[in-house]
Amino acid sequence: MNEAVSSERAPFDALFARLGRDEPAQLGYERLRQRLIQFFRLHMPPEAEDLADLALDRLARRLHEGVAVDHPQRYALGVARLILLEARTRLARQHLAEQDPTWTDAPDAADAVHLEAAIAALNGCLEQLGERARALILAYYTADGAQRIRTRQRLAGEFGSSLNALRNRALRLRETLERCVREQLETVEQFT
Amino acid sequence: MTIPDTDILRRWLLHQLSPMQTEALEARLFDDDATQDGSFTAALREAEHDLVDDYASGRLDADERAAVERHLLRSAADRSRLAFARALAKNALAAAHPAQRASGRRHAVATPQTRRIRRRRVVVGAALAASFALALLVLSGIQPGPRVTTPYSTVTTSTAAQTITLLASAQRGANEQEIRIARGAQQIRLQAEVAQPHSGERYALRIAADAQTVFAAADLPLRQTGPYSYIEVTLPVNQLGSGARQVSVQSQGSPAAEFVWNLRATLDP
Numbered sequence: 138m139n140e141a142v143s144s145e146r147a148p149f150d151a152l153f154a155r156l157g158r159d160e161p162a163q164l165g166y167e168r169l170r171q172r173l174i175q176f177f178r179l180h181m182p183p184e185a186e187d188l189a190d191l192a193l194d195r196l197a198r199r200l201h202e203g204v205a206v207d208h209p210q211r212y213a214l215g216v217a218r219l220i221l222l223e224a225r226t227r228l229a230r231q232h233l234a235e236q237d238p239t240w241t242d243a244p245d246a247a248d249a250v251h252l253e254a255a256i257a258a259l260n261g262c263l264e265q266l267g268e269r270a271r272a273l274i275l276a277y278y279t280a281d282g283a284q285r286i287r288t289r290q291r292l293a294g295e296f297g298s299s300l301n302a303l304r305n306r307a308l309r310l311r312e313t314l315e316r317c318v319r320e321q322l323e324t325v326e327q328f329t
Numbered sequence: 330m331t332i333p334d335t336d337i338l339r340r341w342l343l344h345q346l347s348p349m350q351t352e353a354l355e356a357r358l359f360d361d362d363a364t365q366d367g368s369f370t371a372a373l374r375e376a377e378h379d380l381v382d383d384y385a386s387g388r389l390d391a392d393e394r395a396a397v398e399r400h401l402l403r404s405a406a407d408r409s410r411l412a413f414a415r416a417l418a419k420n421a422l423a424a425a426h427p428a429q430r431a432s433g434r435r436h437a438v439a440t441p442q443t444r445r446i447r448r449r450r451v452v453v454g455a456a457l458a459a460s461f462a463l464a465l466l467v468l469s470g471i472q473p474g475p476r477v478t479t480p481y482s483t484v485t486t487s488t489a490a491q492t493i494t495l496l497a498s499a500q501r502g503a504n505e506q507e508i509r510i511a512r513g514a515q516q517i518r519l520q521a522e523v524a525q526p527h528s529g530e531r532y533a534l535r536i537a538a539d540a541q542t543v544f545a546a547a548d549l550p551l552r553q554t555g556p557y558s559y560i561e562v563t564l565p566v567n568q569l570g571s572g573a574r575q576v577s578v579q580s581q582g583s584p585a586a587e588f589v590w591n592l593r594a595t596l597d598p
Contacts, residue, residue: 172358175370178377179342179355183404214359255416263420278378279421281388285379286335301368304375311378315413322412 148197155200155209169193169213176217181224188224192217254322262317270310277307332369333357338376343396377401378414385414391529391550491566494559495521495576495590505573505591510566512597518563521578521588526551526558531581534562536574544568547581571596 156165173189181188195216196209206212263271273292280288293303333341333354340346341354358369383389384397402411491514510517521534530551536544549560560578576590 171370175358175373176355179344179400182401182407210359211356214355251412252415252419255412256419259413259416259420275417275421278382278417281379281383281386301371304368304371308371308374308378315410318413318416319409322409 148194148201151200152193152197152209155206166193169210172210173213173217176214177221180221184224188217188220192220195220251322255318258318258321259314261321262314265317266310266314274307274310274314277303278311332372335372335376335379338373339380342373342377342380342401343393344400345396381410381414382418385411386418387552390552395529491516492518492520495519505593507593507595510569510571510594510596514566516563517566517569518561519576520559520561521576521590522559523551523578523580524588532560533579533581534560535577535579536564536569537577538570538572538574543570543574566596569594 153162153166156162156169159165170189170193173192174185177185177188192213196206196213199212199216200206200209263275266274273296276288276292289300289303293300296303296306298306337346337350337354341351344351346354358373380389380397381401384394384402389397401407491511493508519534519536523532531547532549532551533547534545534549535542544562544564546562549562551558552561571594574592574594576592577587578589579587
């Protein structure tokens with residue numbers, strides 16, 4: 138095996154070996170990565186995935202160096218907090234605006250057109266779902282306030298599922314739909 | 330270990346918790362007991378989706394909107410999520426009121442006089458008023474009740490509240506228009522569109538009868554439903570009363586900017 142590749146893989150081999158003690162290594166890795174992304178989304182959303190990968194990289198290197206890690210998830214949180222401090226210091230030094238200067242809450246003509254395109258894309262993507270899935274996602278995400286909780290509890294009863302299981306199902310459906318709508322809109326933009 | 334309730338998760342996402350609370354929740358995020366089945370992270374993702382949905386549907390106040398924009402809508406991917414949320418909200422409204430979109434019912438048009446700046450007209454119409462009224466009725470937990478369809482009345486009522494929407498639109502005349510208050514309505518939810526809103530600005534609203542103030546409210550935040558910015562007050566029906574009423578909205582930061590509508594409120598017997 139190429140020595141350079143081998144040396145890059147070695148830390149992640151150590152990470153997988155450690156995560157694989159309590160559950161399948163790949164599953165543990167993905168769960169940890171999702172937690173890190175959630176953490177960084179709370180603080181630096183545009184860089185969340187990159188920072189999560191950086192945290193995993195550093196955790197892997199520590200394990201490869203022989204650092205004893207009793208609880209890799211909590212250790213990862215500590216690494217993440219340090220990375221967050223570094224990232225904030227970097228941004229402060231670079232004097233970057235925290236908000237995208239092109240982002241505005243003022244609606245304009247482009248927003249209206251984009252909304253129409255998104256509605257059309259959503260209708261198309263909803264058609265691709267089964268009837269039951271379509272009914273679920275429309276009911277699950279369109280109530281609000283106190284009604285939202287009652288609706289979701291009612292849906293869990295109707296689907297014969299726990300609230301947690303229904304939540305996971307609704308999240309997967311939503312992510313599928315969001316991806317579908319995004320792809321449709323990107324296709325439209327290519328031809329306009 | 331239990332999942333934190335929705336309110337805590339929302340406040341966490343909006344960075345409204347104390348540093349100690351934040352640190353404790355972050356630790357729980359990485360604690361296997363809390364997240365082994367993924368339920369904590371799923372609940373957090375759901376709370377984030379719900380916040381974006383509320384933003385897209387105009388259910389947040391100005392401070393919450395600013396927090397969502399600052400913390401949850403910062404990247405191109407986030408904008409894509411917002412577009413999805415807006416489309417989903419529109420889809421839900423269309424599904425809830427298909428008849429209204431096709432009906433072409435007559436609508437009340439109030440033609441307000443301006444003292445200085447411009448005239449405004451009250452339009453109580455199908456899709457537009459429905460989008461205000463339905464979003465807010467759902468927000469308040471009030472189920473939309475029977476729809477009262479008279480030539481001049483608002484679009485939706487419930488057993489508790491009737492919504493009146495005042496839109497900024499082209500001038501049409503100075504005649505006041507009739508607003509019929511449905512029998513059984515106990516409160517009026519009055520929404521007044523602000524044509525050129527400024528983020529963070531607060532507004533005052535006054536309702537007068539023969540130059541006497543019957544209702545006043547100040548420090549009102551701007552709300553948003555789709556492309557429409559508006560302020561909202563709720564008052565008892567008997568405080569509005571019946572007869573000629575003048576509704577005026579004034580920006581607290583720019584008092585010269587004032588909008589006025591002339592109405593005639595009639596209580597259904």
